[in-house]
Amino acid sequence: MGGHLYALDFDGVLCDSCGESSLSAVKAAKLRWPWVFELVDATMEGWIVEQMYTLRPVVETGYENLLLVRLLVEILVPSARHSSVSEGLSVQEILENWLKLKPTIMSEWNEDRDSLVDLFGRIRDDWIENDLPGWIGANRFYPGTADALKFSSSEIYIVTTKQGRFAEALLKELAGIEIPSERIYGLGTGPKVKVLQQLQQMPQHQGLTLHFIEDRLATLKNVIKEPALERWNLYLVNWGYNTPKEREEASDISRVKVIDLSDFSRNLK
Missing domain, CATH: 3.40.50.1000 (HAD superfamily/HAD-like)
Known part of the structure; x- marks a missing residue:
């Protein structure tokens, strides 16, 4: 043989799904933590999506996109901070230290992996059901x-x-x-x-x-x-x-x- x-x-x-996964992560993060996004305007949101292209190499599983999106919000909006690591944190430092940062913010935000995986999947399912061409086109x-x-x-x-x-x-x-x-x-x-x-x-x-x-x-x-x-x-x-x-x-x-x-x-x- x-x-x-x-x-x-x-x-x-x-x-290359980074565009779709970043947009889906923003949608999911808004649902998960609406109070965090109260002060995030369209310009800030655009910056967050842009930074996700830089940070994409650290993502092993899709739900991590949600964590990265929220962490970027905390960098931008001091009043949204609920973690001990976000103050003074740079995008490059996230890229270099994600494996150490992830368990810290998961604990401080009282989050669990399975819930985030489920939410991320449901957001994508909803996007596919309501706008399949848009979802496909983001990849x-x-x-x-x-x-x-x-x-x-x-x-x-x-x-x-x-x-x-x-x-x-x-x-x-x-x-x-x-x-x-x-x-x-x-x-x-x-x-x-x-x-x-x-x-x-x-x-x-x-x-x-x-x-x-x-x-x-x-x-x-x-x-x-x-x-x-x-x-x-x-x-x-x-x-x-x-x-x-x-x-x-x-x-x-x-x-x-x-x-x-x-x-x-x-x-x-």
Whole structure:
């Protein structure tokens, strides 16, 4: 047997969803914390959405967008501050210290992950139901990625922290690609390292060359830590939600290959 299996991250590899996720996060944050947004005008809101493009590399799971939006409001509006970390905080400091900041603000705001995940999903569902073209239009596929998927002769799986129904909808509505739902491992299907273990253990995948393409270096590092996943070829894309510093670091890791869009299209076909 021969052939190739590609496990692909979605946001930051196939789809640039930062515009949609930022707008959805603002809508959800307004519902969750209406008192925080009382002094936020349209200009401030525009600034917040702009900063989310800078901060997108720290987001592992969608609900974190809500936390970032509220934290940006606290930076802008002193009277809205309910955390000990927001005073004097810069966007760059959030980018560099998010893993330390997140548990602090979650605790100080008395928030729980599951409620935020549920709210973020409901906001997106409502947007899709009431304005599907608007929701679709707030996303875009990176150049060449949709065609690479359409014409690939490899086994393709989507492995993402995005809720699977949204990835499936975007593939169908924006790219014209129908990937069976059982090939989309979204939020709730377990950590990516566990999904990769499942995929490589499936009888139909024995003998295939395994490839995992990501835009988050931290995720690839987690794979490297697992001896059982040594068969996977690992790739970090240079167009997704990562930083020049992360790409430079990745270039020094022997298991990881940094690729560009042309590499992606060529390999997948």
